[in-house]
Amino acid sequence: MSKTIQNLLEVLNSLDDHEMLTEVGIQLAKVPESDKKYLYNFEREQFSLQATTSATSAAKRLINSAGSRLPEVAMGIYSSYLKIQKSNLLKDNGMSPILVAAYEKYLISKVTSVLPE
Numbered sequence: 323m324s325k326t327i328q329n330l331l332e333v334l335n336s337l338d339d340h341e342m343l344t345e346v347g348i349q350l351a352k353v354p355e356s357d358k359k360y361l362y363n364f365e366r367e368q369f370s371l372q373a374t375t376s377a378t379s380a381a382k383r384l385i386n387s388a389g390s391r392l393p394e395v396a397m398g399i400y401s402s403y404l405k406i407q408k409s410n411l412l413k414d415n416g417m418s419p420i421l422v423a424a425y426e427k428y429l430i431s432k433v434t435s436v437l438p439e
Contacts, residue, residue: 327346327369330346335376338380344377344405347412374412385420399421403418
């Protein structure tokens with residue numbers, strides 16, 4: 323089972339799917355019922371951390387390559403941020419600075435488009 327999850331995380335990371343990586347991280351952070359344990363606890367926690375770290379990296383890459391789609395991409399990252407906050411299972415994994423950077427980038431693009439050359 324651990325190899326399957328490792329492969330899933332690699333595929334999602336290569337696709338820059340921060341939303342699914344966030345969801346996988348949240349689900350892996352939950353402690354399963356005793357009869358439904360298919361991973362060792364340390365593996366489950368390690369995969370959860372890896373998923374959320376990969377989600378953060380994917381979000382950074384998306385912000386940097388968003389271009390004119392920046393508001394839509396930022397809203398998707400904000401949605402992932404809210405899922406993490408609502409779960410109460412994960413600590414803040416670095417999505418806040420990414421959202422701040424996206425907002426700054428958005429403001430800079432708006433200011434430069436308004437200013438005369």
